Amino acid sequence: MILSIPSPNYMSRQGRRPRWVILHGTAGFHKAEDCGYYFQQPSSQVSSHYVIGQDGTIVQCVDEAQAAWANGVLDAGADSWWYDTPNPNYDTISIEHIKPHTDNSDEITPAQKAASFRLIAQICARWGIPTRPADAQGGITGHFSIAPINRSGCPGPYPWDELFNYLNGTSSDDGDEMKTISLKDASSFFEQAPGNAWRCKKNNCVVGNAILDFYRRFGGDALCGLSYLGLPLNNEHPVTAKDGSKVIVQDFERGSLAYDPAHKLDGPPGVGAIYLTHRGVALEVQELRRQLEDAKKQNHAAEVETLKKQVDGYKQAVSAAVKTLQSIK
Ligand SMILES: [Zn+2]
Known part of the structure; x- marks a missing residue:
């Protein structure tokens, strides 16, 4: 079941269709509903189409036909296709995943994963979004694709491989995954x-x-x-x-x-x-470099040994000379 906590923070897609699904981590909040109530405040100035809790609860905040305010400005180094859209929010459907740690380091829970995979499959089917890693034609990716500097950790850990196996039916269905x-x-x-x-x-x-x-x-x-x-x-x-x-x-x-x-x-x-x-050849070069460094070190050690012996020799000569001088006195 999907709970509805509508947010006023959205805008028209300006006639464009969603072509990408963007996954996020909330970097805070413990429950999907709490994040939904935050998005419901006009002053928060942010939203997402969906929020998925660690218990698998799905909250919908913005209608898929509208553009949510989930993705900010492009960072330098964003994937190239984002430069072809006036605003990534026009072309995307965003899903937040509750992650209590502010660095998004939480792994998503099994219940959250199941809800996320199912929801993504439904969205892709509804809008004809390719069920593959995002490219210029569409697909699924994380916020890091749009903001690789300021949102490099959004969504943080996510089972991408499993997701694409799930969406493309390549995960075995006999439980022997x-x-x-x-x-x-x-x-x-x-x-x-x-x-x-x-x-x-x-x-x-x-x-x-x-x-x-x-x-x-x-x-x-x-x-x-x-x-x-x-x-x-x-x-x-x-x-x-x-x-x-x-x-x-x-x-x-x-x-x-x-x-x-x-x-x-x-x-x-x-x-x-x-x-x-x-x-790889690079590895062989690396190994040769290491051997060269070792050889240099050994050479160096030998030089130091020779110098030490020379110094000892000088010391003996000096003390002998001093003794000779003392005996002359
Ligand atoms: Zn994000």
């Missing part, structure tokens, strides 16, 4: 980075977007990519395929991943856009 790991599962090693990305706590390397989605489900059991690939050793970097085109590669402790939808670098049978590839 393929395992994916969440940031919580990997929290000893990773923290949230802006957008769909995790930062390694050990070395600050960032795993993001399609490679992160792959990493989170690779292997399908244990701790997936964390178990089978280990930690990232570098960031995504381009390597050159035989035909001269660039392919993105990222190296991990136990293997390297290529993001290569056109299979320019390699084409193992049956793979999609991402596959396990041979160790």
Whole structure:
């Protein structure tokens, strides 16, 4: 059931149709109703079409046919298609998720997730919105896509991969779902980075977007990519395929991943856009650099040893000379 707490904070879509669903985190509030009452105050000057509570309660604040006041101005670095619309609010339907922590660090609850997935599926069906990650034609994304600086943590952790599996019917329906790991599962090693990305706590390397989605489900059991690939050793970097085109590669402790939808670098049978590839050249260069540093350190140590011996020699010579002088007196 959807509760209605209408907000006066909305405007006409100016004849435009919603093409994107934008997910948000409330960074405060404990109940969907409380957030709804806040949006109901004219003075708040903000709203969202929907708010979903941690208990799965859905509150509707603005009619889908109207534009809510959920997305502010574009930040530098916003996804390119937002520059083609006079105001992202005209073209979007916004869903807030209650997250009590002001940094939106809460994982959404199972009840909240179920309500969110169902609502998104219904909205996409009603408006013909593509059930895929947002691109210039439409789709689903977070507030970070519009405001990557000021709202990089909106909505914060969200099970994007699971959402798209759910929407596209690729999640198995026999209850034997393929395992994916969440940031919580990997929290000893990773923290949230802006957008769909995790930062390694050990070395600050960032795993993001399609490679992160792959990493989170690779292997399908244990701790997936964390178990089978280990930690990232570098960031995504381009390597050159035989035909001269660039392919993105990222190296991990136990293997390297290529993001290569056109299979320019390699084409193992049956793979999609991402596959396990041979160790990257970048990694070999990194290893050689490390060896060089070690060699330098060893050289340095040897030099210091020689200098020490020389100094000791001088000390002995000086004390011998002093003794000689004293004996002359
Ligand atoms: Zn937001």
